[in-house]
Amino acid sequence: MATSSQSCCVCYLRHITNPSIVWCTECDEGLCTECKEHHRFSKASRGHRVIRIAEYQKLPAEILKITQYCTKHDKKYQFYCQKHECPCCSKCIVENHNECRDTVELDDIIHDAKTSNALCEIEETLVEVAENLQKIRQHQQDNLTTFKESRQEIENEIKTTRIKINNHLDKLQEDLMKQLYAVEEKENLKICQLLSSLETREKEITDCQRNIVIIKKHATDLQMFLSMKQIKEDVYSKNKFVQSLEEDKNFKQSSLSYKINTSMKNMMSHIISFGEVRIETKSCDIALIRKKAKQAQMMVPTVQSRSIENIKLAIQKTFNTQGNFIFGCCMLSDGRMAFTYYWDCKIIIFNTKGIKDFKVKMPCNVYDIVYISEDNALAVSSGGSEKQCITIIDLKRKQIKKTISLDSYLYGIVALKDNRLIYSGYDKGIRMINLYDESISDIVRDNMTCNCYTATFRDNIYHTNNSTNTVTCYNLQGGIQWTFQNVSVLKDPSGIDIDNDGNVYVVGTVSHNVVVITPDGKRHREVLTASDGLYCPTSLHYSEQKNQLLIANSNNKLAHFV
Template structure:
C-alpha cells in the first residue's frame, strides 16, 4: 500500500514513474503535481476531495488498507444493502442482492457521516470508556495506598502488643507479621494484575481515539463509514470488559485490620495467638460515567438529511404567561416554565398545568433569563441596566449583580462561565469566579437574539441573520 501511495497512479498507468503529492480517495490513487492540475480541471473529477500525501499517510495502516472497490468484481461501491449491512458494486446487486428491498445509494448513506449522530456517539463512547478506565485504575491504585497505610498502622499495633507480653510472644509476632505481609502481597498482586489489564485497555481506547480523530480529518467518507464498524467492535469489547470487572466483583475494596486477642489475663504459655489479620472487602465508592442514552446509534447513517421543511409541529399545550412583552423563557427540571416580562420587569413561574406558581420581581427591566440546573440559580439579563443578576431559586433572592457595560441579550451557562450576546460588542463571556469579562468573538450579533450551547459548541445569530458555530474559546467552526 505504501508504494501505491507514493507513486502517481496516472503516470504509472502510462509507464512513467513520478512521485505523488496528493491522494484522491474517490479515484483511490495518488497524483503528481502535473496530474493534480489536470484532475482539478477535469469535469469528472474537479469536485473530488484531495488530501496531501503526507497528511493521508497519517491514517492508521488498517484504514489505509480498506478498499473502496468490490474485491470480487473490482468495481466501485455504488449501493449499500441495509439488510446485509454491506456495500455493493453494480454487479453485486444483480448477483446477490436482487431480492433485497432496502438498497440505498452509497453516496446518500455516507453523506455527512463525520457529523452524524453515529460518529458523535462513537467519540462519546470512546471518551467515556477512557474516563471509566482511568477512574478504575486510580481507584485500584488508591486501594494499594490504603493497604499500605493499613499495614503501617497494624505494624505499630502489633509492636505495641508485643511489648506488653515481652519475649515470650516473639515467635507469635513473627508468624503474625508473615500473615500480614502475605495478605497484603496477595491482594497487591491481584490488584496490580487488574491495573495492568486496565492500562492495556486504556492504551487501546487512546489509540482508537487517535485513529478516530485522524479518520475524521483525513479519511474519505467511505473509509470512515467502514472503519467505524471495526472501532465499534473494539468499543463493544471494552464495554464488556468493564461489565466483567463489575460482575466478577473485582471492584471491591480490600482493607486490612487487626483484632487483638485478650492476652492480659491469660498465662504466657496458654497464649498461641496475639491477633488476627482480617481482610475487609466492600464495594468501591468509585462510580462509572454513563451516557444518559446507553443505546449506541446505529452505524448506518440515515439516508435522508432532514431540513426545516421536513419538520411537522404538533401543538402540545397553550399557556397564558400572565405577562406583557415576553422576551425570555426557561424551563425548570420539574417541568415548570419561567417567562421574563420586559415591560413590567417580572418573571412569572408557571406550573406544568399552565397556572401561575409565583412571580419574581428582580427590580430591573428583564431581557432574557437562563436557569442553571447545576447550581439552582436563575440568571437574568437587563439590556437597559447593562447588568446580569443571579437569583438563588431556593430562597428566591438576588445573590449578586454584574455590570457588563454593554447591551446584553441572550445568555447561556457553561463550566462556571456565562456566555452572552453583547450585540455590537460581539459574543462575550463573564467568569463567575472573579466577574471578569472577555470578548470571545469580535462581530456584530443580532440584537435581542438568543445564543445556544450544544456538545461544547456555541451558536449565535449574526447581524445579517446568519448562524455561526464556534467552540468555547471562540474559534470559528
C-alpha cells in the same frame, strides 16, 4: 489499490516511478506533482477531493484497506445492501443481491457519516469510558495508599502488643508478620495488575480517539461509514470491560485489618496464634458514568437491522398502577392498558394517559391477562386460586361475560386466532382451550411449576420457568426447539412476549431486568435494568400495532411504557 501509496498510480501505469504527493479520495490513487496538475484541471476530476499523502498515511491500517472499488469486479461501489450490510457495485447487485429488497444508493447512506448520531455516540462513549477508567485507576491508587497506612497501623499494634508478652512469643510474632506482608504483597499484586490493565485500556481509548479524529478529518465518507461498525464493536467491548469491573472481586474496596487475640493479654502458654490478618472488602463508592445506557436512538438509523445489538428501549411513560402484586398486564387495541391485582381479586383498566378507566371485581385471585381482539374481551387466569378457572370479561359492558372451570391451576395465558387460548397449566403442562366449546388439548405434557408465563409467535410457543431459570421454545406439537438459561443475566424469568421480528423479551423478577433473546435462542442482551426503574418486574406485553412494550412491576406500584 493499484499500487503502493508511495508511488504515483498514473505514472506507474506508464512504467514510470514518481513519488506521490497527494491522494485522490475519489480515484483512490496517489498522484505526483505533474499528474496532480493534470488531475486538477481535467473536467472529469477537477471536483475531486485530494489530501496530502502524509495525511493520508496517518489513517489506521484497517481504514486504508477500504477502497472505493469492488475487489471482485474492479468497479466503483454504487449501492449498499442493508440486508447483508455491505457495499455493492453494479455487478454485485446482479450476481449476489438481485433479490435483496433493502438495497439503496450508497451516496444516500454515506453522505452524513461523519456527522451522524452514530459517530457522535461513539465519541461520547469513548469519553465516558476514558473518564471511568481514570476514576477506577485513581480509586485503586488511593487504595494502595490506604493499604500502606493500614499496614503501618497494624504493624505498630503488633509491636506494641508484643512488648507486653514474653520472649517465647517471638516466633508467633514472626509468623504473623510474614502473613501480614504476604497478604499485602498478594493484594498489591492484584491491584497493580488491575492498574496495568486499566492503563492499557486507557491507551487503547486514547488511540481510538486519535484515530477517529484522523478518520473524520481525512478518510472518505465510505471509509468512515464502513469502519464505524468495527469501531463501535471495539468501543462496546471497552465499555463492557469497565462495567464488568464492578462485578469483579478484584475491583472491591480492600483494606488491611487486624484483630488482636484478647487471650494474649493473659499470657497463656497454650495460645498458638498471635492474631489474624485478613482482607475486608466492600463495594466501591465511585459512581461510573452511564450516559450511553440512557440513550434510546438507533446507532445508525439509516441502516435498519433486526439484530438485538441494535435494539434500544426508552421509557416513554411511567405511571402509578394503584396497587401491589401485579402479575399480569396487556395493551388493548385502542391503547388502554389492563392489569391484574392477584390478592385484591380485581383488574383495572387505565387509559392512554395512565388514568384509571374502570375496574372489575373478580370472584377469585387473578394472575395473567390477555386481550381477545375478535370479541373485544379479556381472558384472565386464576393462578393458584382455589377456584381454578378462566374468566372472560366483556370490555364494552365492563363486566364478567363467563367463567370456564378447569381441572388445574393455571398461570401464564396467551391468545391465538379463532378464539383459542394457550395456558401454563401447572401439573397438566401446556394446554390449549377452545373458547367456543371449551374443549382442551395437551401440547406439552410435562409437569410445570407455578408462576410460569407463555407467549406465541407464528408456529412456536415460548414458556418461562422460574424454578429452573429457563426460557423454552416449543413448536405447536410440543417439540423443544431450544432452551435458554443464563442465571448471571436472567433470574426468575417471568413475563414473556415476542416482537414483530421474532425477538423474545423476558422480564427477570429477581434480576430486575428485561432480556431480549434472538429467535434462535443462541444470543441475548440485557436491554433494561434496575437503573431504568425496574423492581421485581413480573409481566410484560408487546403491542404489534404500536411496536411498544408495557412492563409491570410487582410491588412498587409502577408500570413502564417503552
